[in-house]
Amino acid sequence: MKYFTQFESKALADQLIEKALFYKANPRIDQEKGAGKRIGCIFLNPSLRTRASTQIAALNLGMEPIVMNMDKEGWALEMKEGVVMNKGTVEHIKDAAAVLGSYFDILAIRAFPSLTNKQEDIEDFIFNQFIKYSGAPVISLESAIRHPLQSLADMVTIREQSGDAKKVKVVLTWAPHIKAIPHAVANSFSEWAIGCGHDLTITHPEGYQLDPIFTNGANIELDQQKALEDADFVYVKNWSAFNDYGKIVTTDNSWMLTEKHFRHAKKAKVMHCLPVRRNLELSDEILDGKRSIVQEQANNRIYAAQSVISHILG
Ligand code: CP
Numbered sequence: 001m002k003y004f005t006q007f008e009s010k011a012l013a014d015q016l017i018e019k020a021l022f023y024k025a026n027p028r029i030d031q032e033k034g035a036g037k038r039i040g041c042i043f044l045n046p047s048l049r050t051r052a053s054t055q056i057a058a059l060n061l062g063m064e065p066i067v068m069n070m071d072k073e074g075w076a077l078e079m080k081e082g083v084v085m086n087k088g089t090v091e092h093i094k095d096a097a098a099v100l101g102s103y104f105d106i107l108a109i110r111a112f113p114s115l116t117n118k119q120e121d122i123e124d125f126i127f128n129q130f131i132k133y134s135g136a137p138v139i140s141l142e143s144a145i146r147h148p149l150q151s152l153a154d155m156v157t158i159r160e161q162s163g164d165a166k167k168v169k170v171v172l173t174w175a176p177h178i179k180a181i182p183h184a185v186a187n188s189f190s191e192w193a194i195g196c197g198h199d200l201t202i203t204h205p206e207g208y209q210l211d212p213i214f215t216n217g218a219n220i221e222l223d224q225q226k227a228l229e230d231a232d233f234v235y236v237k238n239w240s241a242f243n244d245y246g247k248i249v250t251t252d253n254s255w256m257l258t259e260k261h262f263r264h265a266k267k268a269k270v271m272h273c274l275p276v277r278r279n280l281e282l283s284d285e286i287l288d289g290k291r292s293i294v295q296e297q298a299n300n301r302i303y304a305a306q307s308v309i310s311h312i313l314g
Contacts (some may be wrong), residue, residue, distance in 0.1 A: 146187055
């Protein structure tokens, strides 16, 4: 595997999930595997979990991680081909990515969408420019349309929490927010949950349909209460509109989950990728209560990343 950018197959997902759980029990067992190798973690956008968990994962494998916050510390990058660079950009992506590719054994990139240029975002233009010009193995730390390390950690968490259960009902529910938020986490979660064979229901207010490329195979139920019935796992996430691209269609706060939403899903566990805006996306009551497994999810980010890096190292 040279690139980790999306769900590939159930067989590979199962292998990565098993390896992540193995590393959780034995974090330092492969200390020699990455010895003498470097991973460059390139952030074009902010991060807490992805930044820290990827570095810890690399260190667990004996690798040296180097983090660059390109949005703050690097030269302003030009992404377009053939432009006269007489404005704000200082270095072309084809030069920067080639240099980074020669410095590192693995590159890991975070590049959010603009949410204004739909075509560029759905083509994952910036992220793919790094792949095109770096020549190195690349791990997605969240691109314009996917967040596969988050989704792998989510699948690890579901596997860990559901024990021997063969099939679990997973609900992805939209939550209110005051800002226009990317689709990457919701897209990826849907892609991985369906790919891993879970029974996935997606619920959201009218106008928040996701790109069907990612949701094909999920039940779409616009009545949140119906969707939640008998859920084993409820994944809470905001996203902006896809059809009316990047817009906030509603901020209806009745969609924020409280205990009363779980009348017909007594055993449901609640997941969120974090960061979460308390009492806007999710109530304190849920986040601080017994249903919440958000901290376990965040912890599993380390072992998901470790599993992927280990797989790329071979
Ligand atoms: N869930 C997630 O990716 O968190 P960060 O944005 O803090 O990395």
